[in-house]
Amino acid sequence: MKTLLSALALTTALTVPGLALAKPVTLTTNLNAYGGDGAYLALYVTDAQGTYMGSLWMAGGKAKYYEHLSDWYRATAGNPAEIDGITGASVGAGQQLKITLDLADALFDAGYQLHIDASVEEMRDSPSEVVVPLTTAGAGQPVPGRRYIRDFTYDM
Amino acid sequence: MLRALHKFPGLIAAVLIIVMTLSGAVLSVLPAWEGAQTPARSEPGLTVATLAERVTLTYPGVEQIRRAPSGRITAFYFDNGRPGAVVIDPETGAGVADFEPSAFQRWMTNLHRSLFLGDAGRLTAAAGAGALLVLSLSGLMLTARRVGGWRNIFARLRGPLMGRLHVEVARLTVVGLLLSSITALFMTASTFDLIPQSIGPAFPAEVSGQTGAGPGNIALLRETPVKRLRELSFPYPGDPTDVFTLKTGSGSGYLDQGTGATLVWSDAGPWQRLTETIYMLHTGQGAAWLGLILGLMALGAPFMAGTGVILWVQASRARPRIKGNVAAGQADTILLVGSEGGSTWGFAATLHGALTQAGHSVHVDAMARFAPDRYTNAKRVILLAATYGEGTAPASAKGFLERLETRSEARKIPLAVLGFGDRQFPEFCGYAIHVARAAQEKGWPELMPMATIDRQSPQEFARWGRALGEVIGTPLDLSHSPAIPRSHALTLVSRRDYGADMQAPAAILRFALPKAGVFARLKGRGFGRFAPGDLLGILPDGSPVPRFYSLASGTRDRFLEICVSRHPGGLCSGQLLNLSPGGSVQGFVRHNRAFRPAHNRKPVILIGAGTGIGPLAGFARANRPGRPMHLYFGARHPDSDLFYAQELQDWQADKRLTSVTTAFSRTPSRAWVQDALRADAPRIARLIEDGAQVLVCGGRDMAAGVAEALADILIPAGLTPALLKAEARYVEDTY
Numbered sequence: 001m002k003t004l005l006s007a008l009a010l011t012t013a014l015t016v017p018g019l020a021l022a023k024p025v026t027l028t029t030n031l032n033a034y035g036g037d038g039a040y041l042a043l044y045v046t047d048a049q050g051t052y053m054g055s056l057w058m059a060g061g062k063a064k065y066y067e068h069l070s071d072w073y074r075a076t077a078g079n080p081a082e083i084d085g086i087t088g089a090s091v092g093a094g095q096q097l098k099i100t101l102d103l104a105d106a107l108f109d110a111g112y113q114l115h116i117d118a119s120v121e122e123m124r125d126s127p128s129e130v131v132v133p134l135t136t137a138g139a140g141q142p143v144p145g146r147r148y149i150r151d152f153t154y155d156m
Numbered sequence: 157m158l159r160a161l162h163k164f165p166g167l168i169a170a171v172l173i174i175v176m177t178l179s180g181a182v183l184s185v186l187p188a189w190e191g192a193q194t195p196a197r198s199e200p201g202l203t204v205a206t207l208a209e210r211v212t213l214t215y216p217g218v219e220q221i222r223r224a225p226s227g228r229i230t231a232f233y234f235d236n237g238r239p240g241a242v243v244i245d246p247e248t249g250a251g252v253a254d255f256e257p258s259a260f261q262r263w264m265t266n267l268h269r270s271l272f273l274g275d276a277g278r279l280t281a282a283a284g285a286g287a288l289l290v291l292s293l294s295g296l297m298l299t300a301r302r303v304g305g306w307r308n309i310f311a312r313l314r315g316p317l318m319g320r321l322h323v324e325v326a327r328l329t330v331v332g333l334l335l336s337s338i339t340a341l342f343m344t345a346s347t348f349d350l351i352p353q354s355i356g357p358a359f360p361a362e363v364s365g366q367t368g369a370g371p372g373n374i375a376l377l378r379e380t381p382v383k384r385l386r387e388l389s390f391p392y393p394g395d396p397t398d399v400f401t402l403k404t405g406s407g408s409g410y411l412d413q414g415t416g417a418t419l420v421w422s423d424a425g426p427w428q429r430l431t432e433t434i435y436m437l438h439t440g441q442g443a444a445w446l447g448l449i450l451g452l453m454a455l456g457a458p459f460m461a462g463t464g465v466i467l468w469v470q471a472s473r474a475r476p477r478i479k480g481n482v483a484a485g486q487a488d489t490i491l492l493v494g495s496e497g498g499s500t501w502g503f504a505a506t507l508h509g510a511l512t513q514a515g516h517s518v519h520v521d522a523m524a525r526f527a528p529d530r531y532t533n534a535k536r537v538i539l540l541a542a543t544y545g546e547g548t549a550p551a552s553a554k555g556f557l558e559r560l561e562t563r564s565e566a567r568k569i570p571l572a573v574l575g576f577g578d579r580q581f582p583e584f585c586g587y588a589i590h591v592a593r594a595a596q597e598k599g600w601p602e603l604m605p606m607a608t609i610d611r612q613s614p615q616e617f618a619r620w621g622r623a624l625g626e627v628i629g630t631p632l633d634l635s636h637s638p639a640i641p642r643s644h645a646l647t648l649v650s651r652r653d654y655g656a657d658m659q660a661p662a663a664i665l666r667f668a669l670p671k672a673g674v675f676a677r678l679k680g681r682g683f684g685r686f687a688p689g690d691l692l693g694i695l696p697d698g699s700p701v702p703r704f705y706s707l708a709s710g711t712r713d714r715f716l717e718i719c720v721s722r723h724p725g726g727l728c729s730g731q732l733l734n735l736s737p738g739g740s741v742q743g744f745v746r747h748n749r750a751f752r753p754a755h756n757r758k759p760v761i762l763i764g765a766g767t768g769i770g771p772l773a774g775f776a777r778a779n780r781p782g783r784p785m786h787l788y789f790g791a792r793h794p795d796s797d798l799f800y801a802q803e804l805q806d807w808q809a810d811k812r813l814t815s816v817t818t819a820f821s822r823t824p825s826r827a828w829v830q831d832a833l834r835a836d837a838p839r840i841a842r843l844i845e846d847g848a849q850v851l852v853c854g855g856r857d858m859a860a861g862v863a864e865a866l867a868d869i870l871i872p873a874g875l876t877p878a879l880l881k882a883e884a885r886y887v888e889d890t891y
Contacts, residue, residue: 035259037266061275064346064353070389070401074359122257124220124232124241147239 038090068119169287184451208371210249225442285340332453339438354428366414487519494553523553547586570603662721688774719770765790768854790829
């Protein structure tokens with residue numbers, strides 16, 4: 001995995017600030033009005049086999065709740081270094097999370113998948129609620145989630 | 157210091173604490189409510205394996221089974237791609253109701269822990285919990301000090317009702333408040349990752365890769381009773397690399413879905429156990445009865461916030477603000493005040509001002525808070541002591557003599573005692589004399605001989621100030637004008653005249669309650685509440701010194717009534733008896749809480765003569781039928797000064813008075829009220845043996861005669877008036 005990471009010129013995250021081989025990608029997550037507290041969301045990338053590659057964003061600041069993002073937690077063992085500098089606030093029901101990152105071109109059309117794990121206090125955990133292949137053709141196409149996420153879109 | 161530690165966090169945090177404790181009390185009911193709604197568990201030996209098999213039969217797409225501390229079991233499942241959640245009946249594995257987290261509980265929880273303000277709100281709520289903790293601890297220490305040590309912490313309380321209520325509720329609820337506030341702080345620390353978090357076991361590196369072991373085939377699930385279950389997660393269907401995840405009360409681990417073997421297990425660490433226990437103690441989840449008790453105790457906090465603020469307002473109004481009061485440790489002069497009604501504080505303020513102007517650093521405090529260990533820089537201690545009743549300590553000097561006994565540190569500092577009193581009373585400055593003598597016996601050096609001030613005389617005070625100035629080497633000019641309490645114009649509504657034919661004019665005067673707007677009342681500028689036996693201070697024209705009359709009515713009567721007789725040459729009584737209905741005088745109320753019937757159902761014996769009938773008539777008017785109340789009343793002649801003659805008959809008829817016995821000194825019988833007592837000795841002795849309280853009001857000669865008569869009456873019972881006085885069962889109001 002290390003060689004792959006360096007081949008993609010990845011740092012802790014899959015973002016490549018200011019490099020020619022990257023382009024800005026906007027990730028938009030709209031949440032349902034599920035009637036609960038703010039949702040914790042982990043956005044991360046795996047390869048086609050589901051092997052964890054790196055994290056894009058963590059919505060939710062308290063590490064003690066990360067174990068409820070169970071797929072992400074299983075892959076990272078909750079290592080805080082994975083989300084160093086890419087952590088934000090949790091997202092309220094019915095609200096939108098919109099982040100723009102410089103993603104390496106090599107991530108697209110190469111079989112990589114973007115996952116979103118979601119969890120809400122006192123409600124069921126929802127690991128890999130969204131799993132979407134990263135392709136140029138898929139950009140701009142909303143993908144529905146199963147429980148907390150109404151839809152997810154990435155735009156280039 | 158201790159009092160400040162109790163007062164300031166209390167005032168600042170009062171609103172916050174009220175919100176936290178009320179929402180907490182509401183939340184405390186929920187675990188019990190949830191428990192009551194959960195299907196009863198009838199199989200004590202039910203294992204997780206059996207439960208999971210039953211649930212799988214009903215919900216093949218089950219993802220997770222959770223057990224709440226209340227025993228409620230919830231299953232999360234997918235059915236045709238649609239998520240579902242149900243509450244499970246463990247006996248059948250069937251769903252009994254859709255599981256929907258309560259929006260009300262969520263709203264209340266968020267108010268309680270974060271005021272809907274996120275992390276800033278959590279820190280504010282934690283500050284509220286911290287304030288509650290400081291208040292509970294400082295309040296406990298104040299209570300211990302008040303009742304005379306930790307051993308007496310549950311002793312009977314004395315003093316004004318509001319303070320008693322405050323401490324009474326505190327003693328009942330402080331345990332819960334301590335527990336709730338400490339656990340709240342721990343939980344906040346845990347939320348902000350200040351408490352070590354346990355990290356569950358890492359996902360197993362290797363799994364069998366097989367599938368097919370149902371929950372019923374897994375040994376660990378067969379050994380685990382449902383009672384220990386927290387949650388059981390099923391592997392993703394069709395993913396052979398996934399596993400069963402089990403969390404129980406003792407730890408968590410991963411189980412192979414092919415072989416049923418336990419792949420990894422880790423026991424809960426001590427920090428996790430502690431965190432869980434504290435969570436249970438705070439929320440009552442898993443200990444519903446404890447939650448209910450804590451919730452009930454939490455209700456004590458809003459009550460104490462209310463009474464505490466009232467007490468603070470009362471205390472801050474009772475004494476003047478001393479500007480530039482120096483801390484005890486820095487002051488060269490310590491000024492201690494023993495005052496009952498507050499007038500001596502005015503003299504202290506004047507003395508403080510003059511000494512400060514002369515370059516001294518002066519600390520003023522109540523005598524009751526005598527703390528010689530703090531007077532590290534003091535060169536002199538000056539006591540300004542009024543006298544309460546017949547030589548007893550005034551309110552702000554309670555406990556001073558006892559402290560003097562035990563504290564030897566102060567005896568090196570030269571002492572001056574100035575007594576305040578009224579020469580009309582036999583025990584003029586009795587308390588100050590007592591204190592001066594005690595100090596002398598202890599070998600306390602004398603700064604200057606004890607002096608006295610009669611009836612707040614500004615001249616005598618100025619003279620004493622000059623003498624003090626000579627002793628300390630700085631000229632002092634003390635010009636004190638006694639502070640006059642805020643008074644109201646009182647309009648006379650009616651008067652009933654007596655005694656004219658005996659050349660002893662007297663009258664029952666009834667005044668209207670002065671009207672005060674809501675705003676004035678809120679600011680504490682209304683007339684205030686009063687009860688029979690309290691004093692009405694009247695400020696006559698031409699004198700700044702008020703005269704006091706016992707009230708024969710309470711707030712509930714909606715009027716002020718006093719009984720006044722003309723004193724030869726009396727300024728105030730003359731003005732009052734010349735007043736016609738519609739005319740007005742300036743007056744104010746001063747509480748006299750020691751002189752009123754005790755709050756119980758024991759019999760009451762009222763003894764009075766002349767205008768002393770006033771408060772006694774008030775007690776009778778306010779009495780509820782059923783409480784025995786006996787009146788002994790001395791007057792000159794039934795046709796001349798039998799005050800309240802009609803009412804006394806009416807009150808007997810409606811049982812507010814059990815008996816009325818009169819004695820007339822200007823009829824052929826020539827009887828005094830004490831003669832009537834002696835004639836009735838067996839009954840009085842019996843009543844007092846049954847716990848009766850005696851209230852005496854009238855002239856001092858009469859009171860002395862009554863005390864003598866009662867002493868004789870009580871000999872057979874082995875009691876004395878002094879013994880009864882110590883129990884507050886014999887109280888006098890004399891003039």
